[in-house]
Amino acid sequence: MSTMVISQFSIPFLMGNSLNAWSDALAGFYLFGLPLGLVIIAAIPLVFIALYSLTYGVYGERKISAFMQDRLGPMEVGKWGILQTIADILKLLQKEDIVPASADKFLFVVGPGILFVGSFLAFAVLPFSPAFIGASLNVGLFFAIGIVAIEVVGILAAGWGSNNKWSLYGAVRSVAQIVSYEIPAAIALLCGAMMAGTLDMQKINILQSGSYGFAHFFLFHSPIAWLPFLIYFIASLAEVNRAPFDIPEAESELVAGYFTEYSGMKFAVIFLAEYGSMFMVSAIISIVFLGGWNSPLPNIGSVALNDWTNGPVWGAFWIITKGFFFIFVQMWLRWTLPRLRVDQLMYLCWKVLTPFAFISFVLTAVWEIYRP
Amino acid sequence: MSEYFGNIKTGAVTIATGMGITLKHFFNAIHRKGDAGVDDVDYFRQVDGLCTLQYPREVIPTPANARYRLYNNIDDCIGCGQCVRACPISCIEMETIKVAPDDMAACGKTSDGQQKKFWVPVFDIDVAKCMTCGICTTVCPTECLYHTPVADFSEFDRSNMLYHFGNLTRLETEAKRQKLAEIQTKALAEKEKKAAEARLEKKD
Numbered sequence: 154m155s156t157m158v159i160s161q162f163s164i165p166f167l168m169g170n171s172l173n174a175w176s177d178a179l180a181g182f183y184l185f186g187l188p189l190g191l192v193i194i195a196a197i198p199l200v201f202i203a204l205y206s207l208t209y210g211v212y213g214e215r216k217i218s219a220f221m222q223d224r225l226g227p228m229e230v231g232k233w234g235i236l237q238t239i240a241d242i243l244k245l246l247q248k249e250d251i252v253p254a255s256a257d258k259f260l261f262v263v264g265p266g267i268l269f270v271g272s273f274l275a276f277a278v279l280p281f282s283p284a285f286i287g288a289s290l291n292v293g294l295f296f297a298i299g300i301v302a303i304e305v306v307g308i309l310a311a312g313w314g315s316n317n318k319w320s321l322y323g324a325v326r327s328v329a330q331i332v333s334y335e336i337p338a339a340i341a342l343l344c345g346a347m348m349a350g351t352l353d354m355q356k357i358n359i360l361q362s363g364s365y366g367f368a369h370f371f372l373f374h375s376p377i378a379w380l381p382f383l384i385y386f387i388a389s390l391a392e393v394n395r396a397p398f399d400i401p402e403a404e405s406e407l408v409a410g411y412f413t414e415y416s417g418m419k420f421a422v423i424f425l426a427e428y429g430s431m432f433m434v435s436a437i438i439s440i441v442f443l444g445g446w447n448s449p450l451p452n453i454g455s456v457a458l459n460d461w462t463n464g465p466v467w468g469a470f471w472i473i474t475k476g477f478f479f480i481f482v483q484m485w486l487r488w489t490l491p492r493l494r495v496d497q498l499m500y501l502c503w504k505v506l507t508p509f510a511f512i513s514f515v516l517t518a519v520w521e522i523y524r525p
Numbered sequence: 526m527s528e529y530f531g532n533i534k535t536g537a538v539t540i541a542t543g544m545g546i547t548l549k550h551f552f553n554a555i556h557r558k559g560d561a562g563v564d565d566v567d568y569f570r571q572v573d574g575l576c577t578l579q580y581p582r583e584v585i586p587t588p589a590n591a592r593y594r595l596y597n598n599i600d601d602c603i604g605c606g607q608c609v610r611a612c613p614i615s616c617i618e619m620e621t622i623k624v625a626p627d628d629m630a631a632c633g634k635t636s637d638g639q640q641k642k643f644w645v646p647v648f649d650i651d652v653a654k655c656m657t658c659g660i661c662t663t664v665c666p667t668e669c670l671y672h673t674p675v676a677d678f679s680e681f682d683r684s685n686m687l688y689h690f691g692n693l694t695r696l697e698t699e700a701k702r703q704k705l706a707e708i709q710t711k712a713l714a715e716k717e718k719k720a721a722e723a724r725l726e727k728k729d
Contacts (some may be wrong), residue, residue: 209698220554221547225577489547490540 175284194287199274206428207227211238214484221488248417261315265422268307272430274300279436280354281472284447284465293354294346297437298339305331313410323410327401330391330498337506338388344517345441348374358445366451366459370444375520380513381441384506388432396487400495435479446472528658535711592657592672595650597690602637608661616654620647622701623709635667646691646698651687652697
């Protein structure tokens, strides 16, 4: 295992290229005695979520779904409809901010906020680059798994506060689903943590770097590693309420599930939270199993592809690319599979994923102890 | 237990198959679905590719013998009013003026040489009402009333759906009416004169 290999072949930045250099430099940046750098660190993932959900999230998903169904998707606003999302946002901004008369005003207003904060908090421990991480916690992975559970509170607040039967059904389903699927998801991630021997996100990434590129990734670390990878991917779909596990929304049964009563900017915030958590789980799966910001390209003799494509800027490119790839797979699954029934959902979680997660947990442990 | 693993296997295989199908469609979205007709050999082979038609800019051409919007070739219309009587929903409105004997040449003949005996100042078809049943076209003796292949004639204002085919302006209509009235009064006067003469002759 190579340690602290940060390539020097990247573009030199004033802040330096060493581990967490950018975020450390930003954290030490004060203006008039105010920790402006910390605000910038927090703002970077926020801007990223907004930009990515604007482009890839909404426009990309509409186009991808259209192409999978032999349609064209948005075509009218701008060339190929590229300005469609801008038009949608203008519409959302102009909409009246309605709070139903019989809704619980406090919960109704606070719900989307908690939801977004829940998905956004996990971005604090995502290493966007070797030189950038919001908070370099030594329990980063644990924090990421744990903090996402706050989303449940937001969903329940939104569903209960709406005072609407569909919203309540959606919220109850969502809570049951997320709480159940956290078990296989956490056990699957624990396999990754076992392979790494640490919960620190940056260290997990560093442990997967090496001159053979993708061969160092934890997915190829043990003959059993594909199983927790698959389990975590399936469980993460359920955790972010994506199809085929979108029974909390279930537009054909529950109108829109827990956000039936929402409109305007509150709806936009819920949407943003969904896209935020989509990227979050995609980033976590690529960090734990696919090397995060490490380049997958190997060094072939004197053609040092791996060395050339590693570094802080390349790292940001790789982790975002990997995240986008998994988001594409999520979209791909959404437009392929029908929605699961509630009982099928629970069957899949408790009778299939959880036992297999335990099996992979034990096998990984055995592999880690007795590996050649 | 074997059922349990069987289910998992079925699930995995069917998901993989389904994802294969959607991915195939995704990559085939770079080209349009072929436009082979039903009688083409390749009709069932052109399953993949975009099938959306961006309507106002792209249209499937309607067949040459398609029967959509009603049209009246007023030059051939003899003003017989058969269509008005035949229409089940009364979407045709018609007014006619008899042609004065000295106007016959001005009124002209139909394309198959029949002398037209009526001016048709009003021939209104309400295409919003028309259900394209085609009964009016079958009863039309000169076949001047027919359905055209024009299928899209939507309007923002409902009154624009009323199509006027009359071949006289308001002034002309007025003139023709007056002329006819004069002729008729003349004829009436002549008739009365004749009748008076006849009575006189009888007396004698």
